[in-house]
Amino acid sequence: MLRILWDSYSIWWADLMILKHLWQRFLITSLMSPVLYLLAFGFGLGRGIRVGEVNYLEFVIPGLIALTAMNTSFNGAGMKLNVDRLFYKAFDEILMAPVSPVSVVLGKSLIGVLRGLISSLAFLAIGLAFSPLRISFLFILSLLLSCFAFAFVGVLAALLAQSHQDMSTFSRVVLMPMAFLGGTFFSLEHLPGWLRVTIYLMPLLHSNRCLRAEALGQTFPWISFLVLIAFGLVFFLACLFALRRMST
Amino acid sequence: MEAHRSIAATPFIKDPRGMILIENLTKVYGAIKAVDSLSLKVEPGEIFGFLGPNGAGKTTTIRILTTLTKPTSGRAWINGFEVTRQPYEVKKQFGVVQQHLSLDRELTVWEIMELHGRLHHIKSGERRRRIEELLEYVELCEHARRKVRDLSGGMKRKLMIARALLHRPRLLLLDEPTIGLDAETRRRIWQLIRRLNSEGTTIFLTTHYIEEAEALCHRVGIIHQGKLIALGQPLELRLRLGEFAVEVLFDGQVHYHYFQSREEAKAYVRNLPSEIKAIVVRESNLEDVFVELTGRKVEDAENLVG
Numbered sequence: 001m002l003r004i005l006w007d008s009y010s011i012w013w014a015d016l017m018i019l020k021h022l023w024q025r026f027l028i029t030s031l032m033s034p035v036l037y038l039l040a041f042g043f044g045l046g047r048g049i050r051v052g053e054v055n056y057l058e059f060v061i062p063g064l065i066a067l068t069a070m071n072t073s074f075n076g077a078g079m080k081l082n083v084d085r086l087f088y089k090a091f092d093e094i095l096m097a098p099v100s101p102v103s104v105v106l107g108k109s110l111i112g113v114l115r116g117l118i119s120s121l122a123f124l125a126i127g128l129a130f131s132p133l134r135i136s137f138l139f140i141l142s143l144l145l146s147c148f149a150f151a152f153v154g155v156l157a158a159l160l161a162q163s164h165q166d167m168s169t170f171s172r173v174v175l176m177p178m179a180f181l182g183g184t185f186f187s188l189e190h191l192p193g194w195l196r197v198t199i200y201l202m203p204l205l206h207s208n209r210c211l212r213a214e215a216l217g218q219t220f221p222w223i224s225f226l227v228l229i230a231f232g233l234v235f236f237l238a239c240l241f242a243l244r245r246m247s248t
Numbered sequence: 249m250e251a252h253r254s255i256a257a258t259p260f261i262k263d264p265r266g267m268i269l270i271e272n273l274t275k276v277y278g279a280i281k282a283v284d285s286l287s288l289k290v291e292p293g294e295i296f297g298f299l300g301p302n303g304a305g306k307t308t309t310i311r312i313l314t315t316l317t318k319p320t321s322g323r324a325w326i327n328g329f330e331v332t333r334q335p336y337e338v339k340k341q342f343g344v345v346q347q348h349l350s351l352d353r354e355l356t357v358w359e360i361m362e363l364h365g366r367l368h369h370i371k372s373g374e375r376r377r378r379i380e381e382l383l384e385y386v387e388l389c390e391h392a393r394r395k396v397r398d399l400s401g402g403m404k405r406k407l408m409i410a411r412a413l414l415h416r417p418r419l420l421l422l423d424e425p426t427i428g429l430d431a432e433t434r435r436r437i438w439q440l441i442r443r444l445n446s447e448g449t450t451i452f453l454t455t456h457y458i459e460e461a462e463a464l465c466h467r468v469g470i471i472h473q474g475k476l477i478a479l480g481q482p483l484e485l486r487l488r489l490g491e492f493a494v495e496v497l498f499d500g501q502v503h504y505h506y507f508q509s510r511e512e513a514k515a516y517v518r519n520l521p522s523e524i525k526a527i528v529v530r531e532s533n534l535e536d537v538f539v540e541l542t543g544r545k546v547e548d549a550e551n552l553v554g
């Protein structure tokens with residue numbers, strides 16, 4: 001067990017070194033889109049609109065934090081792994097090392113988790129200037145859980161992809177619908193039943209529900225919290241399976 | 249170079265299956281049999297050369313031995329551990345230099361080594377000492393803080409060699425280790441291979457430079473279209489073909505003929521029709537064996553390699 005964690009750290013360590021070399025660029029690129037969303041939807045559109053009890057700005061900021069966590073964790077874990085595996089073959093070094101598959105999946109996900117956390121917390125700091133959010137332990141835990149779940153998705157996509165193209169296809173087909181429909185920008189109340197059911201299958205919705213409830217001081221949706229854990233586990237196991245299948 | 253200090257593996261208990269045992273190994277990619285019922289045994293302490301034209305199946309074999317690829321059928325062992333069933337143990341036995349560069353370009357030279365050392369559970373003090381020693385040996389010390397992306401091709405390859413040695417493997421698998429290296433560096437690598445071998449490391453290498461195989465290898469195997477078509481000591485294979493070669497220019501093409509003795513070769517030359525002028529009589533070499541068996545010019549093969 002200790003060995004597994006230590007090996008994960010070793011794998012993570014290399015990614016940390018790279019992050020250290022390139023951190024400024026990383027921070028600017030990952031903050032770009034949430035800040036633009038905030039300007040466009042929060043201020044441009046959202047002044048005066050109310051969603052239930054709260055005004056739109058307060059509503060959308062926790063959602064943008066979840067969205068940032070999703071995108072940055074996915075890209076942080078997946079993009080480089082994909083290139084390393086298919087193009088530079090640097091992933092072979094990890095595959096040939098005497099470490100367990102669990103360490104490989106965990107180790108390669110951690111950089112996504114870290115990057116997801118950094119950029120969503122940085123955005124949170126910006127958000128706090130405009131809207132009083134309640135930051136609780138459950139808020140941070142839900143955020144961490146979301147980062148893990150989406151980092152695993154990133155690793156999974158990178159292990160399954162046959163080309164770099166596959167990666168962006170995946171992100172368009174899977175992540176983009178979640179970004180637009182997954183409860184970041186609007187509440188699901190007025191949607192037709194079938195669409196609402198579909199959206200309930202999206203992990204991002206559950207991140208949104210958890211983060212928003214905590215940030216706005218509403219009742220915490222424990223079901224969504226559990227669903228998020230379940231998604232994380234399933235993605236993790238899928239990564240292990242993909243890793244096993246890969247060496248053919 | 250510190251000749252007194254060993255950088256090779258520690259001695260170990262001999263396994264009856266040798267260092268490498270391959271039994272009926274087959275790998276099929278769609279319609280292609282990349283490796284076709286290959287059987288081979290390499291003993292501990294050998295320098296074994298694995299030769300063959302492009303696409304013969306050398307890299308595929310090494311990928312199977314290094315657990316990166318699963319065989320379609322057949323089995324293989326490294327130092328007694330079966331590659332498909334005991335991958336964890338197998339990974340501790342070998343070090344490998346792959347044919348293609350396999351380095352993270354964003355890391356520095358030192359970080360590449362450091363990562364490998366951590367993955368192989370080498371304690372930090374020992375790790376630092378070995379990294380310094382190996383980087384010095386491959387003359388990359390001054391470049392330790394540079395990123396891989398800024399290195400020349402030959403420097404990258406030397407880094408890969410140093411990395412493969414860091415955990416002191418008992419078996420070193422080298423897939424065209426000296427490709428793209430300058431003549432002096434190549435000699436140094438040969439020296440290193442010999443030194444490691446004399447300290448107990450088994451070497452399994454592929455190369456398109458036949459003179460490299462002839463200079464280094466105790467035994468060579470020639471693989472063609474996935475099948476092993478010759479196996480033995482370089483001299484033995486040469487003698488099987490004929491110790492002497494006669495090259496004859498005829499119709500604008502060079503034809504080769506082989507003879508067991510110089511007298512036979514001379515007799516053949518004497519009886520050639522007088523219009524054939526350009527004739528060379530020489531000792532045969534491993535390249536002759538290779539070309540005769542695989543029906544290809546080695547130079548052609550060489551030019552195709554990335």
Ligand SMILES: Nc1ncnc2c1ncn2[C@@H]1O[C@H](COP(=O)(O)OP(=O)(O)OP(=O)(O)O)[C@@H](O)[C@H]1O
Nearest residue numbers: 277280282300301302303304305306307308309347
């Ligand atoms: N991943 C793969 N998918 C499909 N075919 C493959 C794959 N890898 C290798 N092959 C095929 O298997 C055969 C053997 O390839 P291999 O790379 O083992 O040859 P090689 O002996 O290393 O050649 P070279 O001297 O050019 O390096 C070739 O026909 C190649 O096209």
Ligand SMILES: [Mg+2]
Nearest residue numbers: 306307308347
């Ligand atoms: Mg090859």
